[in-house]
Amino acid sequence: MSKIVRTIAQAVMPFVFLFGIYLIIHGHLSPGGGFQGGAVVASGIALLFVSFGFKYVSTFLREDTLSAIESSGALLFIGLAFAGIATTFFANFLLGSPVFGSIPVTGPGVGDIWSGGTIPLMNIGVGMKVSAGLSAIIFSMMLIASKKRGGEQ
């Protein structure tokens, strides 16, 4: 892509990733969550691919890494679900403990980042899974597109 696109992408990229990570981490306090934040992060990866080209991006972003992140996110999610099996599957066993254990006052309020029990951790797991999964899809499509153009771009 042209120099204008690359410059703007460089300026915007940190904010896209920051916004995605904010949506994931604050999923239990404000609108958003793992799915939405992961989609925002993956759109940042797509912007990276479109503006800088597959050849440059694939020097530091590899598909094995994406697969590893996606699988570890899924394992984190299922592991947290199984960790509460003493009561039920998907029991919120962290509620009341020092880690993410505080309970907010009922009603509207700002909330506390250390609340929600397993919900923020599950949000992080789903966020890793969605962002890496969508990025892997984009990666494969860009691989085919760059092969078709004969390695140009």
Place this chain on the structure above:
Amino acid sequence: MLRRIAIVLSLSILAVMLVAVIVSLPPFGEPPSQMDDYIIRNAQPETGANNVVSAVLFDYRGLDTLGEATVLFAAATAVVMLLHSRNGEAGD
């Protein structure tokens, strides 16, 4: 003839069941269940999350989210596998 009688019989049974369901529906505009009221009142003390949507997604309906994540996993796996086997690599 027997077939026609069977069709008429099954259709009339279906019609009777549909009418019974329509009669037992709650009046228009009333909430069909008390589930939403319960979640709005108890989501914050029970799950500790201020975002009630997140509380439903990851706590009350966690199994549903697991299914969604599985769908995404299957989609990503299928896309990567399809595009890479088209690429001329060994489709293993």
